[in-house]
């Protein structure tokens with residue numbers, strides 16, 4: 304596996320592959336890779352002749368009080384994992400490569416509507432950073448397909464929206480959420496959890512399952528949301544939201560709506576913010 308830090312060798316390699324009629328899959332990440340990322344790479348490898356993975360902790364998607372500086376970085380371990388899986392090329396750019404005018408002076412891609420709710424409400428500006436960096440990476444890599452995890456459900460919807468609206472010539476694929484045996488969705492941020500917090504963290508997934516069952520039993524989404532919020536609080540978490548939304552556009556469903564829904568939770572457990580979701584029906 305090659306590791307490149309600059310755009311020119313990345314483009315040269317992708318151009319060579321595509322020139323031979325070979326397809327290229329792409330998996331953007333912020334590194335500190337785990338089995339969730341690995342499953343995305345495997346999906347890309349199953350669908351494309353070559354796979355490029357990027358590792359870039361993107362400053363523009365972190366708020367001023369968020370964990371950009373302490374976000375775990377582990378490039379040598381990431382390289383070992385990726386070459387073991389069969390990734391062809393790792394793109395690990397510096398901030399100056401991604402943001403030649405500086406991260407505070409970049410042209411911004413803004414996706415409307417979808418980005419003002421849920422994560423967008425609690426992390427203002429987050430999705431401008433995500434949409435901008437994804438757009439830049441897709442232009443740099445020029446893949447045939449790109450894989451995103453359903454773990455970040457709203458992010459996946461934002462990326463689908465932007466690819467469609469800006470007519471980017473890439474197919475977006477969604478990968479299922481990879482979980483620990485006790486149900487906790489794998490995340491680079493899980494390593495912030497203390498042992499006690501880690502033992503309590505599966506309550507997020509348990510609550511999502513409970514939301515599904517409450518809806519199936521006939522309770523209205525608003526009732527389910529209140530009950531889920533209470534359940535999380537009783538377990539010692541501080542929820543930002545625990546909601547039922549339309550899976551297609553994250554709109555608020557009618558009281559009687561049961562098809563094509565998704566339950567989403569964001570909650571603080573100590574210093575760590577956990578997000579998870581479950582598509583229903």
Ligand code: AMP
Nearest residue numbers: 332333334339451452454455480481489
């Ligand atoms: P990140 O490194 O957190 O930016 O994640 C990079 C990609 O991996 C995103 O598309 C995430 O949705 C995806 N991802 C992260 N954790 C998981 C997981 N547990 N299961 C599936 N995909 C994941």
